[in-house]
Amino acid sequence: MDLKIRNLRKDYGRFPALNGVNLDIRSGELIALLGPSGSGKTTLLRSIAGLEIPDGGQILFGDEDALQKSVQERNVGFVFQSYALFRHMKVFDNIAFGLRVRDRARRPAEGEIRRKVLELLDLVQLSGLEGRYPAQLSGGQRQRVALARALAIEPQVLLLDEPFGALDAQVRKELRRWLRQIHDETGHTTVFVTHDQEEAMELADRVAVLHKGDLQQVGTPDDVYDLPATPFVYAFIGESTSLPVTISRGQASLDGRPLALDRFDAPDGPARLHIRPQDVTIQSEDGAVLTGAVVGLRRSGPYRRADISVGAGHARIEALLPPDVEIAIGDRVGLAFSRSAVFPEDEKVLRKAA
Amino acid sequence: MRAEVIADPTSESRLARFAIILLSVAFLAFFLILPLGAVFVEALRKGLETYFESFSDPDTISAIELTVLVAAIAVPLNVVFGLAASWAIAKFDFRGKSFFVTLIDLPFSVSPVVSGLCYVVLFGAQGYFGPWLAAHDLQIIFALPGIVLATVFVTFPFVARELIPLMQEQGTSEEEAALSLGAGGFRTFWSVTLPNVRWALLYGVLLCNARAMGEFGAVSVVSGHLRGLTNTVPLQVEILYNDYNFVAAFAVASVLAGLGLVTLAIKSGLEWRYGDEMSSAHRR
Numbered sequence: 001m002d003l004k005i006r007n008l009r010k011d012y013g014r015f016p017a018l019n020g021v022n023l024d025i026r027s028g029e030l031i032a033l034l035g036p037s038g039s040g041k042t043t044l045l046r047s048i049a050g051l052e053i054p055d056g057g058q059i060l061f062g063d064e065d066a067l068q069k070s071v072q073e074r075n076v077g078f079v080f081q082s083y084a085l086f087r088h089m090k091v092f093d094n095i096a097f098g099l100r101v102r103d104r105a106r107r108p109a110e111g112e113i114r115r116k117v118l119e120l121l122d123l124v125q126l127s128g129l130e131g132r133y134p135a136q137l138s139g140g141q142r143q144r145v146a147l148a149r150a151l152a153i154e155p156q157v158l159l160l161d162e163p164f165g166a167l168d169a170q171v172r173k174e175l176r177r178w179l180r181q182i183h184d185e186t187g188h189t190t191v192f193v194t195h196d197q198e199e200a201m202e203l204a205d206r207v208a209v210l211h212k213g214d215l216q217q218v219g220t221p222d223d224v225y226d227l228p229a230t231p232f233v234y235a236f237i238g239e240s241t242s243l244p245v246t247i248s249r250g251q252a253s254l255d256g257r258p259l260a261l262d263r264f265d266a267p268d269g270p271a272r273l274h275i276r277p278q279d280v281t282i283q284s285e286d287g288a289v290l291t292g293a294v295v296g297l298r299r300s301g302p303y304r305r306a307d308i309s310v311g312a313g314h315a316r317i318e319a320l321l322p323p324d325v326e327i328a329i330g331d332r333v334g335l336a337f338s339r340s341a342v343f344p345e346d347e348k349v350l351r352k353a354a
Numbered sequence: 355m356r357a358e359v360i361a362d363p364t365s366e367s368r369l370a371r372f373a374i375i376l377l378s379v380a381f382l383a384f385f386l387i388l389p390l391g392a393v394f395v396e397a398l399r400k401g402l403e404t405y406f407e408s409f410s411d412p413d414t415i416s417a418i419e420l421t422v423l424v425a426a427i428a429v430p431l432n433v434v435f436g437l438a439a440s441w442a443i444a445k446f447d448f449r450g451k452s453f454f455v456t457l458i459d460l461p462f463s464v465s466p467v468v469s470g471l472c473y474v475v476l477f478g479a480q481g482y483f484g485p486w487l488a489a490h491d492l493q494i495i496f497a498l499p500g501i502v503l504a505t506v507f508v509t510f511p512f513v514a515r516e517l518i519p520l521m522q523e524q525g526t527s528e529e530e531a532a533l534s535l536g537a538g539g540f541r542t543f544w545s546v547t548l549p550n551v552r553w554a555l556l557y558g559v560l561l562c563n564a565r566a567m568g569e570f571g572a573v574s575v576v577s578g579h580l581r582g583l584t585n586t587v588p589l590q591v592e593i594l595y596n597d598y599n600f601v602a603a604f605a606v607a608s609v610l611a612g613l614g615l616v617t618l619a620i621k622s623g624l625e626w627r628y629g630d631e632m633s634s635a636h637r638r
Contacts, residue, residue: 049534050534051530051533051534071530071533071534072533072534072536072537072538075536076534077534078530078531078534080527080530080531082525082527084527084528084530084531085528085531086528086531086532086545086546087528087550088549088550088552097532097535097537097545098535098536098537101532101535101536101537101538101541101545102536149531149535150534150535152535153535153536
């Protein structure tokens with residue numbers, strides 16, 4: 001089922017948690033709401049579920065106005081960050097809960113419920129644990145029970161709030177792959193909230209980046225990584241460093257010296273040039289975009305990272321280099337950028353990536 | 355390196371520890387165990403037969419019946435009020451919440467005599483509602499309703515005090531989960547909220563019951579001390595004692611003391627067995 005979110009607003013006291021958010025969620029897709037804490041991502045998710053009442057705007061489930069419906073009527077599967085399993089119920093009863101609370105006309109027979117619960121336990125790979133209490137399960141297992149419980153009601157949309165937030169790194173990775181698999185098998189429209197960009201990029205079909213209640217960009221992981229729409233997305237997703245430059249007729253210059261870069265489609269005036277470390281290459285000083293001095297050098301996993309001080313203001317650019325690169329601290333080097341972007345200093349809109 | 359015994363920095367010397375333990379044990383023995391033991395000793399001074407004879411007095415029997423009746427009304431009322439109050443405090447945000455929390459503790463801080471007097475002022479023959487009540491042939495003061503009211507007031511905090519911290523700790527996410535799974539409000543309360551607090555609730559009920567049966571001050575003001583009619587067990591103990599009927603006074607008192615001990619035993623058992631399902635205050 002398609003979800004349409006139109007100009008959604010929510011204020012907590014003075015500051016807006018959602019500042020007029022518009023988002024279309026396509027049927028069957030897995031979409032991530034990504035942002036730092038306080039960005040409004042959880043408020044958006046809870047508003048879709050009906051656990052939060054927005055102050056303005058619209059939420060459409062298909063063509064139906066979801067805001068006219070109570071939480072119970074929306075038929076959403078919600079997986080909570082802390083799992084929120086019913087602690088006094090066994091795993092079986094947790095998963096069966098959503099079916100047992102239905103009114104008599106829609107409630108399946110106990111045998112049917114049993115069949116369904118065991119089937120779900122099989123899906124989440126927990127067969128045989130139906131008699132355990134939540135306290136007797138590991139974090140990853142609880143997470144799976146929470147998902148099975150949400151799936152039991154055959155939800156129109158599946159909502160997950162930081163689904164892997166409380167798990168350690170190894171389990172996270174495993175569950176991430178597994179959730180993608182479940183999604184592909186069941187085909188639910190799925191929205192999940194995360195502050196972990198790696199998780200969002202790896203797992204989602206599309207990523208919606210939020211910042212201070214504003215939707216910054218929606219796109220495939222490739223889009224948001226390669227073509228960030230705002231300086232915030234540039235800085236938040238992946239690594240980047242930025243230089244203060246001046247734009248004059250599309251030409252970027254640093255300290256009054258024009259840089260050998262393609263012209264930017266940006267207005268004249270102060271701006272910031274953003275570069276990702278892996279887009280920086282070292283070359284001889286002749287014909288380089290910029291020259292600078294190596295001031296830091298360190299090993300980082302399979303790569304070597306270099307801090308290069310450029311320009312009169314000693315701004316630093318970080319470069320991700322192959323481990324065998326032959327430079328030393330104090331060397332003067334030339335830099336070239338395989339990709340860069342310029343945002344005017346008012347930091348609102350992207351003009352063009354070179 | 356010299357093998358030197360270094361004193362544990364967080365521990366006192368043996369002598370100091372011994373002195374502190376001895377002091378507290380002596381204090382407990384003198385102020386708690388000795389008087390409590392004395393009650394039973396005095397009650398049994400003239401043998402078991404006299405002890406049991408004390409309970410054949412019709413006034414005593416009616417006092418016991420009245421006390422049980424009052425507790426049977428007051429405790430369920432306070433279970434309902436306590437659940438409602440702690441639900442409201444733990445699960446919702448509203449203006450004046452902290453004032454409300456303070457108010458719940460009021461019966462702890464106000465002398466029971468004062469609370470008894472409040473009811474006399476309100477419902478007594480010369481009280482605000484006195485004439486109206488008299489006109490409608492309703493008696494509250496010097497009758498069962500007054501005793502129940504006073505008891506409810508005095509024992510109000512017990513259930514709520516046990517539930518509030520636990521409910522706050524548990525948060526609202528299980529309730530939200532139940533709602534999102536389609537459960538209605540009552541169903542959510544009945545099958546999620548209530549089972550999660552059941553042991554703390556039982557604990558609160560026990561304390562509430564012990565206090566309801568043992569309350570003296572507030573009940574003394576509103577009861578009127580009518581023998582065989584409005585005397586509860588604690589009031590009966592006082593009357594027997596003032597009549598120099600010491601054995602009977604202590605015999606009846608021993609029932610109250612026994613009730614206290616049983617409550618304590620069940621309470622400790624609950625803490626030991628279900629401590630993790632009760633609020634963090636009871637975790638050992």
